[in-house]
Amino acid sequence: MWDEKFEAALRPHLPFLSPEEKLESDAPLRDLGLDSLATVELLATLESTYSVRFRDEALNMSTFDTAGTLWKTLGEMR
Template sequence: MWDERFEESVRRFLPYLPADEELVADAPLRDFGLDSLATVDLLSVLEDAYEVRFQDEALSLATFETPETLWKTLSRIRAES
C-alpha cells in the first residue's frame, strides 16, 4: 500500500480521524476534515517529503478524494521523475 511517511503526512490534515482508527484506502478524506486549505498544505508537505512536483493535471478534487487515489497519483509522479 503506502509508506509510513505518507500516512503520517495525510493524518496530520484529518482532524476527524481518531488516532487509533486505521486509515483505509477508500476513506473519504473530506469526511475526515480535509478542506481546501488543508489540501494545499498537504500538497506542499508531500511535494517536500517526496521531492516531487504535482503538475496541473494532478491537481484535482479526484486526486485528493481518498488516500488510495492520492497515493497512486504520488507514486505515478515519483515514477516519472
C-alpha cells in the same frame, strides 16, 4: 499500500480520524476533515517529503478523494 511517511504527512490534515483509527484507502478524505486549506498544505508537505512536483493535471479534487487515489497519484509523480 503506502509507506509510513505518507500516512504521517496525511494524518495531521484529517481531524475527524482518531489516532487509533486505521486509515482506509477508500475512505473519503473530505469526510475525515480534509478541507481546501489543508489540501494545499498537504500538497506542499507531500512535494517536500517526496521531492516531487504534482503535475497540473493532478491538481484537482479527484486526486484528493481518498488516501488510495492520492497515493496512486503520488506514485505516478515519483
